[in-house]
Amino acid sequence: MTDGGDRWLDREAGPVVRPYALTRGRTRPHGAALGLIDHVAAAGPLVVDARGLGPEHRRLLHLCRAPTAVAELASETDLPLGVVRVLLGDLLERGAVTVARPPAVCTLEESVMRSVLDGLRAL
């Protein structure tokens, strides 16, 4: 390739592959939508039937060996949130990942607020 070849392919140029090509055109995941701070964890190598999984699925599985927030997975993979949600939906359907949804009410409990406040003061 000539030296000008990758000039158009920096991050500013946007994705070369349309994002939803990775999901074969699907814009909505199977099952319920995952929240931004829902935590996803890989279920373990023995559980995973890798057939039909793309490189992005594998990448996500690798990244969520420890429970990881959906927003963080999107950020780490540089994939749009909507795409990550569809791919995680695939993994969830296969039982390759498990999800923990932090109950929204718990964040509004006084004990949690106090804990955050103490933590911030100690930073």
Place this chain on the structure above:
Amino acid sequence: MDSARYEAVAGAIAAPVVTKVLIAGGFGVGKTTLVAAISEVRPLRTEEVLSEVGVGVDDTAAVEHKTTTTVAMDYGRITFPSGVVLYLFGTPGQERFWFMWDELAYGALGAVVLADTRRLADCFSSVDYFERRRTPFVVAANRFDGAPEYDTETIRDALDLDPDVPVLVCDARRRESVKEILIASVTHSLTKHRMAATHR
């Protein structure tokens, strides 16, 4: 939503105790800088592609020219020794992406509205949004070189804020300053929470 199925799956791992604070304000006011100043992870950006935007707007547009719009939100994290994790989300600046805010604001502990004193009007809509949603928020005027230095009461008047909304001045580049803003935000949320509890 297929919640029954979801809950069955969800039981498998323990949810960490997590909470979130939103960082709002106009474009270029320093939301990214603020999140980066205190996040324990490198400043992360999450992008959402809106493939439906623009469809049907222009009938003459060929399919090939259909545009996707990318919305970027900043994302940061602080893990405390207690095990509680605080997430910071910088909200998308443009008002047309506000439908995304509802998800961000759901279950949020509170919000910080960053203001630029040269363009105070830019944060009117953020203030409106949190007032409508009854999400406790503080206003932090980010210091910019050469910007007029208003006192906080002038800012309060200009934004027509309720008397109990804390107004502070900050430097979004400095970790200590950001820490103070977050402490003010959580303290305010705690106060509001207690008031609501006593009136229940």
